[in-house]
Amino acid sequence: MTSSVVARLKQKKIAELVSLGKRLDERGLTDYREVQVEIGVIEKAEGSARVRLGKTEVLVGIKIEIGEPFSDIPNEGVLTVNAELVPLASPTFESGPPNENAIELARVVDRGIRESKAIDMKKLCIEPKKKVFIVFVDVYVLNHDGNLIDASALAALAALRNTKVFNYEVKEGEVQIKPGYKSLPIRNYPIAVTFAKINDILAVDPWLEEEQVMEARLTMTIEKDEKICALQKGGTGYFTIQQILEAAKIARQKAAELRKLVVKK
């Protein structure tokens, strides 16, 4: 079923349909696939979420540990994002250390969270210069059917919102864990929206076969006040300035829609 090669005929069909404003899976150019968000799926993790974007499936687990802050920001917690493209998720994934695709995925998710200041890092300081909380966001791709960035960013945000930090007290320089939990201080909700450029036309949320046909990819991460907080172009093609501005407009709408799935009032 899933293969890394798309038949030439199918490639042609995908590109032709996009030119007509249609897609092989009958979506419109600015439609996402069905999105499902489940939170708290791993009890041993401090926070977790599983996101399904069509057949793409991503699990994010959050672990919290106590460690040393960076010397240039001694009074703030530390955020670390890692992504694993585990071999069970796709015939094209191989075991071993993260390759450039996994690194890019992790860094784009990281940029969205960091630049939108989604986590109030100052509140994660236990003792300046000595002890802070380290938030580990681990993105685990379970099934690859395209657009891993948006699925991972959404899962990361859902998981962070679901994250509990253990209570503690400091006695004679030692951190002692006390019973009970507090929520992780979250104050922004970055949402990544990814476009594929196919036949010089933008289509949102590309699935795997569209990704193999696309000329280029553009991810825009939009924060709660509709500001852009991260960008990443990928792929072997290019974008015109007009296309980028058009993408920014669509991204703002799409981000607002997706955000509702994670941030329910």
Next chain:
Amino acid sequence: MSKKKVKKLVDEKGIRYDGRKFNELRPIKIEVGVLGNADGSAYVEQGKNKILAAVYGPREVHPKHLALPDRTRLRCRYHMAPFSVQERKSPAPSRREKEVSKVIREAFEPAVFTEYYPRTSIDIFIEVLQADGGTRCTGITAASLALADAGIPLRDLVSACAAGKVDGRLVLDLNDVEDKQGEADLPLAYMSNLNAVTLLQMDGMLTSEEFEQVMNLAVDGCKQMYQLQKEALKARYFEVKEAINQEAEKQ
């Protein structure tokens, strides 16, 4: 040793702390054809950035299974020297360097006629000898000239420049301090004759109006850079022509 934070990066008159105007590039020095072994090379200084780029290829691909039947395999390594920054950087490639290498490669893919050289590789090496902010852009500027120097056909020279927001002002070509303390940084690579953005990244926060302005500022920077690149290439080939003429006169 961490540097003291500069309090004000842009003054009331809009002059930046290194004396530049909002839309002014740092001083740039470009030399083409600086390395003996490489098929093409270039050295670029942009402010305190000192960057060498070399191109090898088209050549046989190693390992062989990476060869592509219908086009060349473009590869890129962006690497920072351990002494290029304040605190020594481990020479092992970091995650940042791997990501930057990937996006730089993708910035050149649309420029190179990859289909001209099936089953070969073209390798771009970028060494940051000294870093002072915006090194991926300076690296692209250098690598673009190295590709041209290697005689590889390009759809256009790729020029790169960053723009961003510092102290609430939109500025061109951020240096290290402006990048670290500023509110946003948007590196952009551009093919001037094709209106094609081949690299686009951003971190920070920008409203949609600011985003449009910053992008236009970066494109203007790329266009200025493009002129400088062209001049540097011409100067290089003028030198070559002179050398040939002198040889001819001797004989």
